[in-house]
Amino acid sequence: MWQSRPARDTARTAGRARRLFAAGAAVTATTAAIATMATGGIAQAALAPGTPLKTLAAANGNRYFGSDMTGDLLNNTTVTQLQAQQFNMLTPGNEMKWDTTQPSQTTFNFTPGQNIVNYAVAHNERVRCHNLVWHSQLPSWVSSLPSNQVQGAMENHITNEVNAYKGECYAWDVVNEPFNDDANATPRADAFFNAMGIGYIADALKTAHAADPAAKLYINDYNIEGMNAKSNAMFSLAQSLLQQGAPLNGIGFESHFIEGQNPSGMQANMQRFANLGLDVAVTELDDRFTSLPPSNAGLQQQATDFSNAVKACLGVTRCVGVTQWAIGDADSWVPGAFSGQGAATMFDQSYNPKPAFTAVQTALGATAGNTVTVTNPGARTGTVGTPVSLQLSATDSAAGQTLTWTATGLPAGLAISSSGLISGTPTANSTSNVTVTATDGTGASGTASFTFTINGGTGNTVTVTNPGARTGTVGTAASLQVSATDSAAGQTLTFSATGLPAGLTISSSGLISGTPTAAATSNVTVTARDGTGATGSASFTWTISGGNTGGTCHVTYTRNSEWPGNFTAQVVIANTGTSAINGWSLTFTFPGDQKVTNNFNGGFSMSGENATLTNASYNGTIPAGSSITDGFQGTFTSNDASPTSFSVNGTACS
Numbered sequence: 001m002w003q004s005r006p007a008r009d010t011a012r013t014a015g016r017a018r019r020l021f022a023a024g025a026a027v028t029a030t031t032a033a034i035a036t037m038a039t040g041g042i043a044q045a046a047l048a049p050g051t052p053l054k055t056l057a058a059a060n061g062n063r064y065f066g067s068d069m070t071g072d073l074l075n076n077t078t079v080t081q082l083q084a085q086q087f088n089m090l091t092p093g094n095e096m097k098w099d100t101t102q103p104s105q106t107t108f109n110f111t112p113g114q115n116i117v118n119y120a121v122a123h124n125e126r127v128r129c130h131n132l133v134w135h136s137q138l139p140s141w142v143s144s145l146p147s148n149q150v151q152g153a154m155e156n157h158i159t160n161e162v163n164a165y166k167g168e169c170y171a172w173d174v175v176n177e178p179f180n181d182d183a184n185a186t187p188r189a190d191a192f193f194n195a196m197g198i199g200y201i202a203d204a205l206k207t208a209h210a211a212d213p214a215a216k217l218y219i220n221d222y223n224i225e226g227m228n229a230k231s232n233a234m235f236s237l238a239q240s241l242l243q244q245g246a247p248l249n250g251i252g253f254e255s256h257f258i259e260g261q262n263p264s265g266m267q268a269n270m271q272r273f274a275n276l277g278l279d280v281a282v283t284e285l286d287d288r289f290t291s292l293p294p295s296n297a298g299l300q301q302q303a304t305d306f307s308n309a310v311k312a313c314l315g316v317t318r319c320v321g322v323t324q325w326a327i328g329d330a331d332s333w334v335p336g337a338f339s340g341q342g343a344a345t346m347f348d349q350s351y352n353p354k355p356a357f358t359a360v361q362t363a364l365g366a367t368a369g370n371t372v373t374v375t376n377p378g379a380r381t382g383t384v385g386t387p388v389s390l391q392l393s394a395t396d397s398a399a400g401q402t403l404t405w406t407a408t409g410l411p412a413g414l415a416i417s418s419s420g421l422i423s424g425t426p427t428a429n430s431t432s433n434v435t436v437t438a439t440d441g442t443g444a445s446g447t448a449s450f451t452f453t454i455n456g457g458t459g460n461t462v463t464v465t466n467p468g469a470r471t472g473t474v475g476t477a478a479s480l481q482v483s484a485t486d487s488a489a490g491q492t493l494t495f496s497a498t499g500l501p502a503g504l505t506i507s508s509s510g511l512i513s514g515t516p517t518a519a520a521t522s523n524v525t526v527t528a529r530d531g532t533g534a535t536g537s538a539s540f541t542w543t544i545s546g547g548n549t550g551g552t553c554h555v556t557y558t559r560n561s562e563w564p565g566n567f568t569a570q571v572v573i574a575n576t577g578t579s580a581i582n583g584w585s586l587t588f589t590f591p592g593d594q595k596v597t598n599n600f601n602g603g604f605s606m607s608g609e610n611a612t613l614t615n616a617s618y619n620g621t622i623p624a625g626s627s628i629t630d631g632f633q634g635t636f637t638s639n640d641a642s643p644t645s646f647s648v649n650g651t652a653c654s
Helices: 009-039 051-058 077-086 111-122 147-164 190-197 197-213 229-244 267-272 295-313 354-367
Strands: 064-069 089-092 125-134 171-176 214-221 250-253 254-259 279-288 317-324 373-374 380-383 388-391 395-397 405-408 414-416 421-424 432-440 446-456 463-465 470-471 479-482 484-486 495-498 505-507 511-514 519-529 535-545 551-562 566-575 583-589 595-599 602-607 610-615 627-635 646-648 652-654
Touching: 051 064, 051 354, 064 077, 064 125, 089 111, 089 190, 089 610, 111 125, 125 197, 147 190, 147 197, 147 551, 147 566, 147 627, 171 583, 171 610, 190 197, 197 627, 214 229, 214 279, 214 421, 229 267, 250 267, 254 432, 267 279, 267 627, 279 295, 295 317, 295 354, 295 495, 373 432, 463 519, 470 479, 495 505, 551 583, 551 646, 551 652, 595 602, 595 610, 610 627
Parallel strands: 064 089, 064 317, 089 125, 125 171, 171 214, 214 250, 250 279, 254 279, 279 317, 373 446, 380 446, 463 535, 470 535
Antiparallel strands: 373 395, 388 421, 405 432, 414 421, 432 446, 463 484, 479 511, 495 519, 505 511, 519 535, 551 566, 566 627, 583 610, 583 646, 595 627, 602 610, 646 652
């Protein structure tokens, strides 16, 4: 692992007290020096030379350059003047975390966060609100809740806090640091995961979106900046959430680095998240020294580290901005977390700029001035098995620049060299949307997009035998061997499928097998592909009936929160029978005029006052003697009375 942060979770909390002391001590130690430099009441030590970072960032695709600030610094004019001069995005350091905003189950306190917001508004800055769900700085009462009450508490907390700052937050870090740093990057076993599984993340996003649909919603974590197990886990999570339709808008790369140890591949890693349609951001950038004071060579290395992190963001179109975690070294969290370490920001203990500040200015300014233009090669075609060679070209507005090329979406079998030569032998017929990017030495880049169609080569014909409409039952194993023929002798066929019922999979040899887990009618398409890339397909329906419910069930309905015209509720479905419920459909009738508008953990439908909630792919099975928790948001006009009778898969529950 390229970075180690021992005891980081507890150290951040300890660091809060340290910041109160250290920031004040730094101001006291430099009062005389600043006073002698002040002109018209402005402390010159707080004003850095040259074009401000926020101005340079805005010239680079309207990006922002931000900082974090804690409430104890709002009256420190040295800090606030530097912050206002250089930064245009503000992240509250601690004032919006759970231990501040809801210290007890019945007590909310949004004043400290509002003070930060008011300062930002007064200085024409936006706010990245931070954070809603985090395993650390979590009051003990949350972790002490029975597991069937955690979801309701989480949704209530999110709804109340997001509503408190509605319209004032550019973005929310909805879930913070969900993964461990172990070899497999497992999810953190906090109160939320233990009670709800990984589904708590989708639930948190949906709840936040319902409270403020205009805010950008992020997942934020550290040690995901390079290509590693943790970034791969985050990438898989992002893919899964988007497939579920969860309102995820971006990923935050915290970027707490050690001098000289930045991870490689940061830009490429961020780009793969951007390719999913997500915004990305560097959210907590600092670069610490492990021994103090830093040498001149160390300060130059730190400058390179900061510059490279900023260039990585500039190289990704959907990277919206960079935030430094602190204004200067005097208010950084690092010394409170790592004894004997620090000097992690672009400004020293007296808030004077270090070489890192100039390096970032240079990276931002140079990129803003250069223009790279890629010549679009137009639509291309090729043939399976026939070599391809395509040399790309581009121009740079600055003389003497060397361009480095990358590409996404290339047909299978093709690759691009750093000099822009696309070559290789296509292995499968397809039509690909290719994007090529040329980047110069300053980080400026240009792109071009075109289609690349690969035809089937030999003209083989693959015919899949249609098995016709299929039926099955939840909980009963299924097996179907799909067959196909190829017009060319000796070809090996590889099968794939889309739309299979939940619980079923297909092998490469065409065997569909497994045990259905949910009742539904699925439109299945099976495709067979030969070694030349020729394909054939067959489509059919597969109907799975509801299966055995175990005969008995119990449903608990709880209203979690209510505000004018809206409410959230939780339902706990307990299987009191002797066999598993495999796939569930919960029906009930509202006694009032309520309507379900969003199910946090599955699907829903309304017919008059009759509501139906259905399971998601991850919560369809309820073992005998166990229960699952679902939650939803709804609206009402005048009556929000609770329903009193429920049925699961047509069976009345107690």
